[in-house]
Amino acid sequence: MTQQNIALRTEGLSKSWGAFAANSDVSLTFAKGARHALIGPNGAGKTTFINLLTGGFLPSSGKVYLGDQDITQLPQHKRVQRGMTRTFQINTLFAGMTVLESVVLAICERRGLHSVWYKTVEKHTDVVDEAMALLTTLKLSAEANSITRSLAYGKQRLVEIALALATKPSILLLDEPAAGIPQAESKELFEVIAQLPRDVTVVFIEHDMGLVFRFADRITVLVGGKVLTEGTPAEIAADPRVKEVYLGEAEHA
Numbered sequence: 117m118t119q120q121n122i123a124l125r126t127e128g129l130s131k132s133w134g135a136f137a138a139n140s141d142v143s144l145t146f147a148k149g150a151r152h153a154l155i156g157p158n159g160a161g162k163t164t165f166i167n168l169l170t171g172g173f174l175p176s177s178g179k180v181y182l183g184d185q186d187i188t189q190l191p192q193h194k195r196v197q198r199g200m201t202r203t204f205q206i207n208t209l210f211a212g213m214t215v216l217e218s219v220v221l222a223i224c225e226r227r228g229l230h231s232v233w234y235k236t237v238e239k240h241t242d243v244v245d246e247a248m249a250l251l252t253t254l255k256l257s258a259e260a261n262s263i264t265r266s267l268a269y270g271k272q273r274l275v276e277i278a279l280a281l282a283t284k285p286s287i288l289l290l291d292e293p294a295a296g297i298p299q300a301e302s303k304e305l306f307e308v309i310a311q312l313p314r315d316v317t318v319v320f321i322e323h324d325m326g327l328v329f330r331f332a333d334r335i336t337v338l339v340g341g342k343v344l345t346e347g348t349p350a351e352i353a354a355d356p357r358v359k360e361v362y363l364g365e366a367e368h369a
């Protein structure tokens with residue numbers, strides 16, 4: 117992979133709490149436009165790794181590079197400004213607003229239009245247009261005027277993704293986006309994620325292997341905080357070590 121094709125890269129990333137190493141020497145490269153899944157058994161260190169990427173945790177050692185810039189020490193909000201965003205659960209304020217209102221607010225925030233309240237936003241028709249375009253991409257335009265809290269969980273997850281996309285990320289990090297939603301809705305959710313523009317690199321954690329093998333074009337397997345292997349879905353599916361890890365887990369359960 118050439119430097120121009122790299123969206124994000126880690127070098128020997130480690131995170132320990134006391135003697136416990138949640139991530140050890142994780143060196144990964146995420147290609148621009150990839151749909152890159154992180155998989156591995158419970159406690160493998162996937163969420164820890166995402167937190168090291170977003171700046172939620174600082175690593176014990178190692179580096180994080182966004183393109184060619186070392187962002188290892190950069191605070192979370194500065195990483196968002198540079199194009200790296202993760203989804204957050206919709207808070208009470210956003211849950212009580214309509215879908216369109218919340219996305220408009222998120223776009224205003226990005227554009228630095230802090231004093232614009234929704235009632236005066238009609239003047240900023242370009243903000244409303246951008247919000248509607250985003251909702252159309254996410255197949256949420258029919259829900260634009262619904263109160264977010266009243267939507268099915270799968271749709272609420274899409275609103276969370278809309279709010280993340282309102283920051284105009286080049287990298288979108290998703291930690292189990294389909295957790296807790298019915299299977300039919302999760303398939304729909306991933307279909308929408310799969311159709312996001314290719315200028316957004318998507319890194320996601322997912323436990324449902326059906327979804328992983330359907331939607332990822334690259335898979336990294338973490339076990340015990342370390343990279344076990346990485347490859348295309350076909351390579352990972354054929355890797356006996358991966359089967360062993362999951363069979364071991366199933367036997368354990």
Ligand SMILES: Nc1ncnc2c1ncn2[C@@H]1O[C@H](COP(=O)(O)OP(=O)(O)OP(=O)(O)O)[C@@H](O)[C@H]1O
Nearest residue numbers: 133136137138156157158159160161162163164165
């Ligand atoms: N703040 C923390 N302090 C101490 N240990 C932690 C902390 N955060 C996570 N851990 C530990 O690190 C290990 C890895 O956790 P992590 O959540 O990264 O795994 P995961 O692969 O995302 O697991 P799951 O699939 O169950 O969500 C776990 O044993 C967890 O208890």
